[in-house]
């Protein structure tokens with residue numbers, strides 16, 4: 001009996017933990033760390049520059065309004081450099097972990 005209650009409590013706690021670190025959706029622009037908010041227009045020129053900067057070695061960043069977030073998993077956005085996107089993921093401090101990207 002006690003065991004069953006404990007198991008149920010454990011299950012509840014793990015669900016609570018998952019809900020707490022659950023994903024949210026954020027609209028923004030993928031840019032590069034060098035130009036960051038300069039590329040939120042997402043024009044062809046912005047896209048070309050952002051792609052050039054990322055190729056040149058500056059990491060991709062995610063810009064929401066005037067906030068610039070680092071991207072923990074860079075490979076997840078490499079198809080979307082310079083694009084306006086909706087990212088589903090988790091923001092911790094100044095870094096976003098990307099789970100999915102939609103245009």
Ligand SMILES: [Cu+2]
Nearest residue numbers: 035049050053
């Ligand atoms: Cu650039």
